[in-house]
Amino acid sequence: MKILRYILFPVMPIYFLVTWLRNKLYDLDIKKSVSYNFPVICVGNLSAGGTGKTPMIEYLISLLKDDYKVATLSRGYKRKTQGFQLANETSTSESIGDEPFQFYNKYKKDIDVAVDADRQNGIEELVSLEQVPDVILLDDAFQHRKVKAGFNILLTTYSNPYFNDMVLPTGNLREPKIGAKRANIIIVTKCPEGLSEAEKKAILNKINPENYQHVFFSTIAYSDTIISDDLIKSIDNLKTFTLVTGIANASPLVTFLKSKNLKFEHLNFKDHYNFSTKDLAELDKKELIITTEKDFMRLKQYESLKKKLFYLPITVKINDKNKFDKLIKAFIKH
Template structure:
């Protein structure tokens, strides 16, 4: 893969020019962005996957769900349906995508969960509902310039911040790093728990933030319990298991489990992997399977895995959490 990326380096200027021109047309209002008169919060990144958008959206849901009628709107990556879909009891990963299904499974009594590749259509359709949302969280919409969110949260992963990356196809950036100027808040995700103040200062310097921007650092909190559809088991009671991941970067999870001195083998698939019949047959041979919450959404309907499939929940913690929360709540009040 590294060799392929080096070979494709001559194409970087072309990709850079095309994405820069597109953004410039939006900046100059030649291509139109639609603004709305109610709070729209966008969570996204500059890079391709692996920055922790899903736990950030869940953090915002927990922060706002008691004060506002809330909805999430996602593209619904790899779903088998088209157009606008509103989650309900019959929804699956095929109709919604794995991440929206995860939102619905956890928060269906508190929020609306919708998908639409046309974000403007999705927003308008949600607002036509009788129980219309007062705040909409846009999942993975930082590059979707047809909508102008009132508040942009940009995520970048510790150890791979966007200022040290290249645009596709050699690097992982979907657009040039100057696009970060659209963010109101930048969150450096997946940080070590013991990240020093000197390290934070060094990262902030590299990010070269604008006067109006705020930087926060987040870390992953893994649960000490895994869950199936019917029961839960403490992590320290697990003996020998297979870890199954279909996420952009499983390194943090693998390191966490190793630190627990747990014995496991690892089946590592690509992000949003569409599990085939062959994959399922292989999983059926395993005694115990631990997976991520996102992967669980794609696997839980297989009856043959029901008694052996568990997921490990995660949440994020933030430094200076009160300041972050205040920024979000103040925006929602004033928008």
């Protein structure tokens, strides 16, 4: 893969120019964006996946759901439906996508979960509901310039920050680094515990935020328990198991499990992987399977796996949480 990226290096300037020009046309108002007179918060990244958008959306849901009617709007990546879909009791990961299905399963009593590749149309559909949302959270829409969110949260990982990266196909950036200037908040995600103030300052200097931008650092907090549809087990009591992941970067999870001195084999699939009949037959031979919550949403539909399938919950911990929360709530109020 790395060799192929180096071979494609001559294509990179073309990709850079096309994405830069597209953004410039929006910045100059030649290409039109639609803005709204109610709170729309976008969570996205410059990199191609794996920055922690899903737990960040869930953090915002938990922060806001008790005070506001919240709706999430995602593209619904790799779903088998078209157009606008509002999640309901018949929805599956195939009809609305992995992450939206996860949101719906966890928060269906509190929020609306919708998908639409056309975010403008999706927002119009949401505001036409009988109960109009007070706040709409756009999942992975930083490059969707047809919609101008009132507030942009940009995520970048500690291990591969956007300021050290290049645009596709040689690097992982979907657009040039200057796109970060559109963000109101930049969060460096998946940081190690105990990140020193000196290292935070060094990262802050490289980001070089504008006066209107705020930078935060976050870590992943893993649960001490694993969960199935029916059971909860302590992770410390596990003997051996199979770890199954279909996410962009499983390294933090693997590192955590190894730090607990647990014995496991790791079956690592690509992000949003569609498990084949052969894959499922192999998984059926395993005694205990632990996976991510996103992968759990896809795999739990298979009856043969239900009694052996568990997921490890994660949450996001943000440094200076009070300041972050106040910024979000201040935007919504004003």
